[in-house]
Amino acid sequence: MKKNTLYNPINSFFDFTDLELNPPGKLIVRNLSDMALMYQDIEMVDKILENDDPMIYRFYNVKVPETKGHLQHCISMIFPGKIGKEYYMTKGHFHEIKDTGEVYLTLRGKGKMVMQTAEGDVDIKNMKEGTLTYVPPYWAHRSINTGKQPLVLFAAFRGDAGHNYGIIEEKGMKKIIVEEDGKPVIKNNPRYID
Amino acid sequence: MKKNTLYNPINSFFDFTDLELNPPGKLIVRNLSDMALMYQDIEMVDKILENDDPMIYRFYNVKVPETKGHLQHCISMIFPGKIGKEYYMTKGHFHEIKDTGEVYLTLRGKGKMVMQTAEGDVDIKNMKEGTLTYVPPYWAHRSINTGKQPLVLFAAFRGDAGHNYGIIEEKGMKKIIVEEDGKPVIKNNPRYID
Numbered sequence: 395m396k397k398n399t400l401y402n403p404i405n406s407f408f409d410f411t412d413l414e415l416n417p418p419g420k421l422i423v424r425n426l427s428d429m430a431l432m433y434q435d436i437e438m439v440d441k442i443l444e445n446d447d448p449m450i451y452r453f454y455n456v457k458v459p460e461t462k463g464h465l466q467h468c469i470s471m472i473f474p475g476k477i478g479k480e481y482y483m484t485k486g487h488f489h490e491i492k493d494t495g496e497v498y499l500t501l502r503g504k505g506k507m508v509m510q511t512a513e514g515d516v517d518i519k520n521m522k523e524g525t526l527t528y529v530p531p532y533w534a535h536r537s538i539n540t541g542k543q544p545l546v547l548f549a550a551f552r553g554d555a556g557h558n559y560g561i562i563e564e565k566g567m568k569k570i571i572v573e574e575d576g577k578p579v580i581k582n583n584p585r586y587i588d
Numbered sequence: 589m590k591k592n593t594l595y596n597p598i599n600s601f602f603d604f605t606d607l608e609l610n611p612p613g614k615l616i617v618r619n620l621s622d623m624a625l626m627y628q629d630i631e632m633v634d635k636i637l638e639n640d641d642p643m644i645y646r647f648y649n650v651k652v653p654e655t656k657g658h659l660q661h662c663i664s665m666i667f668p669g670k671i672g673k674e675y676y677m678t679k680g681h682f683h684e685i686k687d688t689g690e691v692y693l694t695l696r697g698k699g700k701m702v703m704q705t706a707e708g709d710v711d712i713k714n715m716k717e718g719t720l721t722y723v724p725p726y727w728a729h730r731s732i733n734t735g736k737q738p739l740v741l742f743a744a745f746r747g748d749a750g751h752n753y754g755i756i757e758e759k760g761m762k763k764i765i766v767e768e769d770g771k772p773v774i775k776n777n778p779r780y781i782d
Contacts, residue, residue: 401724403703403711408718415720456722462656463687463725465744493657497744499693509597517597524602526609526742528650530595531657548720550659550691550744 401464406456408469410502413544415454415469423452426477429485432563434570434585435478442477449473450482451537453549464553471546472505472539479572481505486536486567488512490556496535496549498527503545506578509533510567514588518569518580521545534562538571540578595658600650602663604696607738609648609663617646620671623679626757628764628779629672636671643667644676645731647743658747665740666699666733673766675699680730680761682706684750690729690743692721697739700772703727704761708782712763712774715739728756732765734772 408415415421425447430439442448453470460466475482486508489496498507500521507527509517511534519527521537529535539545570583602609609615619641624633636642647664654660669676680702683690692701694715701721703711705728713721715731723729733739764777 400705400707400709400726403701403713403724403727404720404722405713405715406720406722408720410718456720458689458722458724463685463689463746465689465691465722465746467691467720467722467744469720491657495652495657495659495747497659497661499742507597511594513594515594519597519599521599524604526598526600526602526650526661526663528598528600528652528659528661530597530652532594533597548693548742550661552657552659552746553689 401459404456413471413546418454419457420455421452422455424450424485426450432485432566433477434480438478448475451484458553460553462552462554465550466553466555467548467550469546469548470537471544472537473544474539474542476573479574481538481540481571481573481578483538484536485559486534486562488534488558488561489551490558491554493531494552494555495531496529496551498529499548500525501546501548503539503543504541505537505539505545506571507535507537508567508569508571509535514568516568534567536567540571595653598650607665607740612648613651614649615646616649618644618679620644626679626760627671627674629674632672642669645678652747654747656746656748659744660747660749661742661744663740663742664731665738666731667738668733668736670767673768675732675734675765675767675772677732678730679753680728680756682728682752682755683745684752685748687725688746688749689725690723690745692723693742694719695740695742697733697737698735699731699733699739700765701729701731702761702763702765703729708762710762728761730761734765
């Protein structure tokens with residue numbers, strides 16, 4: 395090993411009270427306006443955006459080289475709320491290098507991980523504190539907060555995995571999660587075209 | 589992608605009350621007799637082993653293919669205790685593929701991550717609930733419980749990383765963590781030979 399390839403260990407501390415990582419690394423924030431077209435209820439999106447642009451989720455990415463020997467890791471939190479009947483969720487992504495997995499550990503809150511392959515396989519897992527959710531290679535994935543508190547997740551993935559948001563931004567996912575009678579229900583996405 | 593390479597998502601649940609993972613995946617248990625030669629106080633080790641063989645740590649590994657697109661992940665717990673003045677610790681390891689990192693998240697308890705490269709660089713990080721500890725490629729690492737409760741860690745690493753325990757089993761690490769006046773203190777390992 396060449397000395398100049400050595401990367402030093404990093405400690406980051408997540409504070410469960412203020413929900414911040416210190417040092418914050420790279421903080422990415424998604425407000426409703428960043429994903430307005432991803433929700434079903436377009437009229438409700440427009441109505442909300444007239445007065446406000448609520449934060450849907452944010453994540454703190456520890457700064458690590460984007461190479462295949464390293465592991466990117468982050469703390470993400472999806473806030474509680476709905477757009478119409480549909481729960482707050484992440485944009486969802488494939489990895490650019492599709493043959494790379496990702497592992498999630500739920501630290502607080504409750505929700506669902508909605509997953510889908512390019513061939514149309516679907517899998518949905520429930521998440522609560524203590525749940526390890528393994529998203530294997532080739533599965534696109536989106537986290538959804540179905541609870542009343544922030545859904546706080548730790549995630550790790552290969553340094554060079556990359557994110558591909560485009561396909562889901564264009565097509566959505568086959569399944570959506572909506573609230574009916576106060577409970578989360580899995581529905582077919584009426585706008586999804588195979 | 590060939591259909592037969594598709595691996596399905598996995599959910600595992602860690603119960604913080606009984607400290608068990610369900611499903612348990614592959615459970616690995618290390619008792620004192622599995623690492624008797626790694627502690628400084630040989631007489632104390634012999635004395636303890638006359639009557640007992642205490643569990644020092646155990647970890648639950650979720651069953652995932654050992655290939656470079658997957659991510660191995662586990663929950664490990666190091667129990668509180670000392671052998672003489674030296675705190676309970678893991679055996680410590682390099683990865684077989686040395687150019688692969690590992691990330692730890694502390695879920696309960698407190699401790700230290702002791703790290704060392706083949707060239708002799710040393711780094712030691714403190715861990716408590718909410719600490720993300722990134723062990724970059726090329727760093728051997730050992731977890732040490734300096735608290736009075738189990739130190740519970742989540743860890744993730746590349747599927748094909750592998751473990752190399754041999755070098756540390758033979759040589760130990762440069763630094764040891766002992767209790768003095770009720771507090772953890774970092775000391776040079778008197779048995780370590782460069």
